[in-house]
Amino acid sequence: xxxxxxxxxxxxxxxxxxxxxxxxxxxxxxxxxxxxxxxxxxxxxxxxxxxxxxxxxxxxxxxxxxxxxxxxxxxxxxxxxxxxxxxxxxxxxxxxxxxxxxxxxxxxxxxxxxxxxxxxxxxxxxxxxxxxxxxxxxxxxxxxxxxxxxxxxxxxxxxxxxxxxxxxxxxxxxxxxxxxxxxxxxxxxxxxxxxxxxxxxxxxxxxxxxxxxxxxxxxxxxxxxxxxxxxxxxxxxxxxxxxxxxxxxxxxxxxxxxxxxxxxxxxxxxxxxxxxxxxxxxxxxxxxxxxxxxxxxxxxxxxxxxxxxxxxxxxxxxxxxxxxxxxxxxxxxxxxxxxxxxxxxxxxxxxxxxxxxxxxxxxxxxxxxxxxxxxxxxxxxxxxxxxxxxxxxxxxxxxxxxxxxxxxxxxxxxxxxx
Amino acid sequence: xxxxxxxxxxxxxxxxxxxxxxxxxxxxxxxxxxxxxxxxxxxxxxxxxxxxxxxxxxxxxxxxxxxxxxxxxxxxxxxxxxxxxxxxx
Numbered sequence: 001x002x003x004x005x006x007x008x009x010x011x012x013x014x015x016x017x018x019x020x021x022x023x024x025x026x027x028x029x030x031x032x033x034x035x036x037x038x039x040x041x042x043x044x045x046x047x048x049x050x051x052x053x054x055x056x057x058x059x060x061x062x063x064x065x066x067x068x069x070x071x072x073x074x075x076x077x078x079x080x081x082x083x084x085x086x087x088x089x090x091x092x093x094x095x096x097x098x099x100x101x102x103x104x105x106x107x108x109x110x111x112x113x114x115x116x117x118x119x120x121x122x123x124x125x126x127x128x129x130x131x132x133x134x135x136x137x138x139x140x141x142x143x144x145x146x147x148x149x150x151x152x153x154x155x156x157x158x159x160x161x162x163x164x165x166x167x168x169x170x171x172x173x174x175x176x177x178x179x180x181x182x183x184x185x186x187x188x189x190x191x192x193x194x195x196x197x198x199x200x201x202x203x204x205x206x207x208x209x210x211x212x213x214x215x216x217x218x219x220x221x222x223x224x225x226x227x228x229x230x231x232x233x234x235x236x237x238x239x240x241x242x243x244x245x246x247x248x249x250x251x252x253x254x255x256x257x258x259x260x261x262x263x264x265x266x267x268x269x270x271x272x273x274x275x276x277x278x279x280x281x282x283x284x285x286x287x288x289x290x291x292x293x294x295x296x297x298x299x300x301x302x303x304x305x306x307x308x309x310x311x312x313x314x315x316x317x318x319x320x321x322x323x324x325x326x327x328x329x330x331x332x333x334x335x336x337x338x339x340x341x342x343x344x345x346x347x348x349x350x351x352x353x354x355x356x357x358x359x360x361x362x363x364x365x366x367x368x369x370x371x372x373x374x375x376x377x378x379x380x381x382x383x384x385x386x387x388x389x390x391x392x393x394x395x396x397x398x399x400x401x402x403x404x405x406x407x408x409x410x411x412x413x414x415x416x417x418x
Numbered sequence: 419x420x421x422x423x424x425x426x427x428x429x430x431x432x433x434x435x436x437x438x439x440x441x442x443x444x445x446x447x448x449x450x451x452x453x454x455x456x457x458x459x460x461x462x463x464x465x466x467x468x469x470x471x472x473x474x475x476x477x478x479x480x481x482x483x484x485x486x487x488x489x490x491x492x493x494x495x496x497x498x499x500x501x502x503x504x505x506x507x
Contacts, residue, residue, distance in 0.1 A: 242466040253462040255440075256491070287419060301420075301437045304468040304492040310419060311433055343464045400462040413461060416437055 001197035004108050013058035022197035023189060024068070028353070029203050032229035033061045035383060036221055038208050038244065039236035040064025042073035042184075042369065043361055045191035046376020047236060047383070049262030054377070055384035058199035061230075063223060065207035065240075069188040072238050075306075075338035076369040077261050077295045079274050081118050081179035082143050085134045088139040088394030088406050089347060090126045094375030095391055097143075097178060103373060109190030112288065115180035118274040119148065119156065121322065121323070123168040127278055130176035138176070157275055161325050168279040168322060174276050181274065181285055187372060217356040234359040234383050239304065239339025241362040243376045248355065253344040253400045254363055255415045258299040262335040264327070275323070282319040284327075291333060294320055298340065300416045308337040340365060340413035345399075347406035350379050350392040359383050360397060364413075420494060425501045426481045438474030439466055441486045441506075468492050472506060 002021045012020055035051060036045045038144060040062045051057045080100055082093030103111050122128045128147070135145035149172045154162050160170060196202055202226070210222035211233070221228040235244055239256045271286040282296040296316030299309050313335060321328045343349060343363030348371065350361050361379045364371060378392040388396070399405055411417060425475035446452045471491045476484050486500040496507055499505055 243468055251463040251465055255464050255466040302466055302471055302473065302491045305494060401458045414439065
């Protein structure tokens, strides 16, 4: 594989950049693989990469029904954080933060990781107490957390509404300075390029239509491009999880819902951090191009359509304007939607299943993008070793029977209420 | 914007409604022995199909009645709506 560097850039400039190697190939599926990963999103690509890198398993195929970068990995709001209170989530995400910090060097691909800090705003004394508790839990797990008072928040985001007559005055906030953003497409492309160079077949435009299971063991998948045998199969398909589960006669603690995001027209740099509204569900950051990147609530009913509906967008942006009044003067540039695998306790599932050789990675709710490297790393371990790693031991499928739920937000089973 | 036909009030915009989830989930009968596993499955497992989905909606800013809506989860087309106690096909 051609290494990307200033020297390769100069060298290719002499031939008008006509001779760059393709970043990944377009192979015809082989008859059989050791491992098939279904879903060529961030998590699937990362899983294949870590299978090759950490476990020396390179006879791997990624099967993607669309194209690389066309699913949720290209539809998120690029936020990376580990500001969780529960141990399972905190340790898992903080392990991921380490992978994020090294990612550009590791993949030889600039993923533009920008640890600009995230601020969760608080709008009452009770919320300040809750954030203080969460911040302390984070620090006990080695994650940086700073409780900010009103003045300290104002210094960092003076454009927020600090006037006297607001419905939700800003009391302060909880900040994780090491959190941030990354270029989401680059993450997909970087993982795809490295996985491909280590021998992984990335097969696009290939939809799974069924599974071959014999005596409780997976033996292959049926696809729109023919049957492919495999010793092990990993599902990494986010919002499409229930569709594949139905083919396997499995019913899961997952519902598929639509989540929208949007960007404004670009403006000069004014927002240095990722900021979340504490009295509703709205978050905002500014991209390197200057667009305000915004998101919030689910559309609120089961949906497999990757496009949004206006009432939710209006609701979310009303919250945005309550927090940042200047947003009302900006024009909307783009809106889009993606389908989320909402789990019943708000936490993901990375586990084996009752079918031998079939592994499950789903339930990412609002937080799939930031989990990309840690999810790939632990899922690769689970597949390669046929046992869960201690980092994803809590993300078991049977926790819904044992009662060991990881209810970070304590929302219960109404997955559409955020 | 979805437009939902409330069997009590007529065609109304989705802004008047709150979603109530899968209407095919059946609560286990009262005062009957039930295994932990069956109870867990009732609480947590959902089919979440792509295509036709029978679901509950609450006409919260209207007549405040719960209704059942048969809707396509990929096109958002609404086929039929029922009163909450009406038998569905």
